[in-house]
Amino acid sequence: MSLRMPAPDASVLAARAQIVAGLRRIVAGEGVIDDGESLVAYESDGLTAYRQLPLAVVLPRTTAQVAQILKFCRQHAVKVVARGAGTSLSGGALPLQDGVVVGLSRFNRILEVDFDNRVVVAQPGVTNLAITDAVRGQGFYYAPDPSSQIACSIGGNVAENSGGVHCLKYGLTTNNVLGVELVTMDGEILRFGGRTLDAPGYDWLGVINGSEGMLGVITEVTVRILPRPQVARAALLGFPSVESAGQCVADIIGAGIIPAGMEMMDRLATLAAEEFLHVGYPLEVEAVLIVEADGVAGECNHVLDRVTEIARGNGASVVRLSRNEDERLQFWAGRKSAFPAVGRISPDYYCMDGTIPRGQLAKVLHRMNEMSERHGLRVANVFHAGDGNLHPLILYDANQPGQLERAEAFGAEILRLCVEVGGVLTGEHGVGVEKRDLMPEMFGEIDLAQMQRLKCAFDPEGLLNPGKVFPTLHRCAELGRVHVHGGRLPHPDLPRF
Amino acid sequence: MTSSAALRPVNVQEAADAVREAAAAKSMLRIVGGGTRRPLMCASDGNTRELHSSALTGVTRYEPEELVLSVRAGTPLDFVEDLLAERGQMLAFDPPRHVHLHGTLPARTTIGGVLGSGWAGPRRLSAGNVRDHLLGFEAVSGRGEVFRAGGRVIKNVTGYDLSKLMVGSWGTLALLTEVTLRVLPRPQHEATLLVDPLEVDAALALLRRAMALPLEVSCAACLPDGRAALRLEGFRASVDERLRQLAPALGVPRAARAILADESAALWNAVRDVQPFAADAPLLWRLSLPSTAAARTVASVVGTQVGAALFDWAGALVWLAMSAEADAERVRAKVDEAGGHAWRVRAPEALRARLPVAPPQPAPIAALSRRVKQGFDPFDVLGDGPFTSMNAPGIG
Ligand SMILES: Cc1cc2nc3c(=O)[nH]c(=O)nc-3n(C[C@H](O)[C@H](O)[C@H](O)COP(=O)(O)OP(=O)(O)OC[C@H]3O[C@@H](n4cnc5c(N)ncnc54)[C@H](O)[C@@H]3O)c2cc1C
Numbered sequence: 001m002s003l004r005m006p007a008p009d010a011s012v013l014a015a016r017a018q019i020v021a022g023l024r025r026i027v028a029g030e031g032v033i034d035d036g037e038s039l040v041a042y043e044s045d046g047l048t049a050y051r052q053l054p055l056a057v058v059l060p061r062t063t064a065q066v067a068q069i070l071k072f073c074r075q076h077a078v079k080v081v082a083r084g085a086g087t088s089l090s091g092g093a094l095p096l097q098d099g100v101v102v103g104l105s106r107f108n109r110i111l112e113v114d115f116d117n118r119v120v121v122a123q124p125g126v127t128n129l130a131i132t133d134a135v136r137g138q139g140f141y142y143a144p145d146p147s148s149q150i151a152c153s154i155g156g157n158v159a160e161n162s163g164g165v166h167c168l169k170y171g172l173t174t175n176n177v178l179g180v181e182l183v184t185m186d187g188e189i190l191r192f193g194g195r196t197l198d199a200p201g202y203d204w205l206g207v208i209n210g211s212e213g214m215l216g217v218i219t220e221v222t223v224r225i226l227p228r229p230q231v232a233r234a235a236l237l238g239f240p241s242v243e244s245a246g247q248c249v250a251d252i253i254g255a256g257i258i259p260a261g262m263e264m265m266d267r268l269a270t271l272a273a274e275e276f277l278h279v280g281y282p283l284e285v286e287a288v289l290i291v292e293a294d295g296v297a298g299e300c301n302h303v304l305d306r307v308t309e310i311a312r313g314n315g316a317s318v319v320r321l322s323r324n325e326d327e328r329l330q331f332w333a334g335r336k337s338a339f340p341a342v343g344r345i346s347p348d349y350y351c352m353d354g355t356i357p358r359g360q361l362a363k364v365l366h367r368m369n370e371m372s373e374r375h376g377l378r379v380a381n382v383f384h385a386g387d388g389n390l391h392p393l394i395l396y397d398a399n400q401p402g403q404l405e406r407a408e409a410f411g412a413e414i415l416r417l418c419v420e421v422g423g424v425l426t427g428e429h430g431v432g433v434e435k436r437d438l439m440p441e442m443f444g445e446i447d448l449a450q451m452q453r454l455k456c457a458f459d460p461e462g463l464l465n466p467g468k469v470f471p472t473l474h475r476c477a478e479l480g481r482v483h484v485h486g487g488r489l490p491h492p493d494l495p496r497f
Numbered sequence: 498m499t500s501s502a503a504l505r506p507v508n509v510q511e512a513a514d515a516v517r518e519a520a521a522a523k524s525m526l527r528i529v530g531g532g533t534r535r536p537l538m539c540a541s542d543g544n545t546r547e548l549h550s551s552a553l554t555g556v557t558r559y560e561p562e563e564l565v566l567s568v569r570a571g572t573p574l575d576f577v578e579d580l581l582a583e584r585g586q587m588l589a590f591d592p593p594r595h596v597h598l599h600g601t602l603p604a605r606t607t608i609g610g611v612l613g614s615g616w617a618g619p620r621r622l623s624a625g626n627v628r629d630h631l632l633g634f635e636a637v638s639g640r641g642e643v644f645r646a647g648g649r650v651i652k653n654v655t656g657y658d659l660s661k662l663m664v665g666s667w668g669t670l671a672l673l674t675e676v677t678l679r680v681l682p683r684p685q686h687e688a689t690l691l692v693d694p695l696e697v698d699a700a701l702a703l704l705r706r707a708m709a710l711p712l713e714v715s716c717a718a719c720l721p722d723g724r725a726a727l728r729l730e731g732f733r734a735s736v737d738e739r740l741r742q743l744a745p746a747l748g749v750p751r752a753a754r755a756i757l758a759d760e761s762a763a764l765w766n767a768v769r770d771v772q773p774f775a776a777d778a779p780l781l782w783r784l785s786l787p788s789t790a791a792a793r794t795v796a797s798v799v800g801t802q803v804g805a806a807l808f809d810w811a812g813a814l815v816w817l818a819m820s821a822e823a824d825a826e827r828v829r830a831k832v833d834e835a836g837g838h839a840w841r842v843r844a845p846e847a848l849r850a851r852l853p854v855a856p857p858q859p860a861p862i863a864a865l866s867r868r869v870k871q872g873f874d875p876f877d878v879l880g881d882g883p884f885t886s887m888n889a890p891g892i893g
Contacts, residue, residue, distance in 0.1 A: 198616075206660075448656075
């Protein structure tokens with residue numbers, strides 16, 4: 001696939017042997033990988049359409065090593081791409097030909113569980129689920145739960161500000177992180193926040209969450225944990241139309257209910273999930289909605305009574321309430337494996353991630369069906385309905401010439417539509433390389449320049465993960481000047497991807 | 498002191514012009530919302546004019562069913578909260594009124610001021626901080642450029658989260674002109690369990706135990722008289738059931754009583770607005786620190802003196818009142834040791850210069866702050882707000 005990345009620095013490519021030797025002086029033995037065969041494991045992340053072998057991979061164990069690596073790379077003008085578990089769906093961890101991948105897989109220890117202050121301090125390579133596993137025995141859990149939680153790292157979660165089905169009630173990663181240790185490109189070790197509920201000065205945690213590995217390398221994360229609710233129950237609802245399901249969602253919110261989770265699947269996604277897992281989803285409906293309530297029994301009963309009433313008022317033809325934990329998990333099982341399920345009915349699929357105002361759902365799905373016909377590709381929809389985050393899965397076959405390009409064009413059209421109806425390009429997967437060139441759909445030149453100036457404050461040479469997020473590679477010195485007038489393009493001469 | 502009359506731009510373009518003109522004239526502006534927190538700002542010289550957001554008011558878009566509200570930044574907080582209340586909604590972060598605290602009556606808090614200072618009320622414990630509720634904004638940077646970030650939806654990772662950076666930046670980076678906030682349904686019912694006075698460390702331990710229970714305690718405070726207060730909010734059936742469970746689970750069956758509905762809300766508004774210390778207390782601190790260190794830290798400064806502290810956020814936020822003669826300089830050292838930070842909210846004239854308002858930052862972070870500020874406000878038109886340490890890295 002053609003993707004324009006910053007031109008590799010020939011002098012860095014030529015100095016590969018010296019760079020590898022320099023890295024070996026910092027991390028001995030197997031901690032530095034430079035042979036082609038082993039590097040293949042790092043050539044892409046979850047967005048496998050894009051591949052690039054890095055110059056080398058280094059796997060440090062300590063923050064001091066990370067600091068030395070970054071300092072060394074800055075001295076030699078070597079670009080750096082941080083990598084957690086490599087599950088990014090936007091190409092955030094895609095390597096650069098002239099860049100070193102700093103893999104955090106050896107930062108895999110939980111450093112402290114502090115039940116009194118209700119926080120866990122973890123190294124960035126710890127998986128999302130391992131945090132919950134570490135506190136489960138005491139009745140706690142870590143709330144943000146991306147579907148990739150058995151694999152993705154907490155450092156990657158912070159970098160992408162990841163979400164999950166329970167984020168409607170409990171917030172995204174950024175709302176659950178209290179502290180971060182970050183190593184900047186000049187090797188400085190900075191600590192932000194900690195075990196307090198707010199932090200002094202500018203909101204560093206706010207900008208580090210979701211910064212896609214472009215401000216520094218995260219070497220420690222402090223998250224808050226919550227007591228696990230006494231009861232969780234779910235309703236499985238089937239609707240004759242997407243519109244009625246959408247209206248049901250609006251009415252639930254309108255009734256003052258913020259469910260613990262509220263997920264929708266369209267007919268194709270439901271069929272795929274049912275074929276895959278046989279969980280008993282209704283097949284004669286156009287949309288399936290799963291609504292979860294949690295808390296004390298009285299809370300769950302009240303919420304599910306109201307939800308049932310609202311669903312029936314909106315013409316739900318199927319209303320089932322989970323009677324036990326097995327049944328609740330079964331309701332969720334299909335939704336949670338929607339991606340692999342769709343993967344079984346199509347050789348390839350392309351997962352999108354736009355967010356829209358909830359009220360626009362029916363309109364957007366309708367327009368998406370039109371696009372689907374025009375592009376000649378099927379689309380299955382799973383949808384974090386409570387917060388308007390869409391995951392259209394575009395079905396294609398990479399072996400059929402032209403289909404990948406059509407899938408990408410279709411995807412871009414969907415994201416433009418999201419922006420057009422008042423939404424955004426990405427709800428939780430990040431911009432990465434994937435949506436980089438669509439950024440101008442949402443932001444003007446001045447808006448993007450302001451974001452880039454924030455990056456310049458952390459990484460003035462632009463060595464950390466360049467080529468991601470921003471469609472234009474500005475030099476910080478240029479951005480420092482004040483000469484953007486009337487929103488006109490300030491630097492027609494600068495490289496655009 | 499500030500020079501000449503305040504500027505009152507009526508739209509974003511006028512605001513941008515004002516900033517550009519100030520830059521050209523090498524003068525400075527101080528952004529003022531309602532002016533309730535003016536006493537917290539660093540002293541400014543004769544070269545500084547105030548820029549008031551008071552003519553940038555009004556609702557630009559309210560979609561209750563989407564749980565989103567867009568307003569111009571100078572809109573008074575009362576107006577916003579009344580509007581939301583009409584539709585059974587609220588700003589969940591519980592914005593405080595600090596006019597009494599700062600002695601700035603009759604000023605009115607504006608939404609821009611709430612965001613600029615970034616201090617949340619008691620519900621921060623369960624509903625998130627101020628910054629967790631700003632979805633997007635339009636602003637004029639210190640460069641005099643109008644820019645936007647974020648959006649109108651809750652889930653959004655498109656670009657850096659500059660909304661968070663704006664919250665708590667005290668007008669040092671940009672003038673917010675329009676903000677889009679996440680709003681939430683107002684709870685149907687509430688109750689507060691009040692536990693008879695205990696020693697501070699026992700009371701805070703009780704609050705922490707309550708937060709570890711799966712009963713969704715939304716606010717938890719230890720009042721200056723040593724009583725612990727635990728708030729439950731939500732649907733009536735849910736609140737009733739949780740209230741029945743709470744006291745026995747904490748092992749305080751007898752010495753506790755519950756207050757309901759308006760009486761409960763009034764108690765939390767008093768905590769939110771720091772009413773116990775609104776009138777006197779010559780020296781007042783706002784400490785943010787791990788709950789487990791709170792009792793010890795406070796005792797190390799004021800001993801076991803009763804009535805000196807109001808503990809909110811289950812002990813992670815402390816409003817500490819001191820007599821002026823007390824050993825004020827030790828406060829920051831002790832709070833730092835505990836892994837926290839301290840804002841000096843009120844001090845007698847004589848002490849102010851020695852006790853900066855904002856928590857000093859370590860040198861590398863102060864340097865980073867300056868670089869970030871440079872990116873937004875290269876000519877330093879907007880000043881340093883309360884952050885003296887940005888000018889003098891390493892001090893403190
Ligand atoms: C099947 C599947 C399901 C998924 N479901 C969800 C979902 O429900 N919700 C959701 O939000 N996402 C989901 N994702 C996307 C992905 O799992 C998340 O974005 C995750 O947070 C990435 O973590 P990672 O450790 O794999 O990061 P990587 O892919 O390794 O890296 C992602 C980005 O973070 C940066 N990074 C990683 N570690 C660090 C560090 N220590 N310091 C600085 N930067 C760092 C990288 O440079 C890169 O830009 C899913 C992915 C898959 C494959």
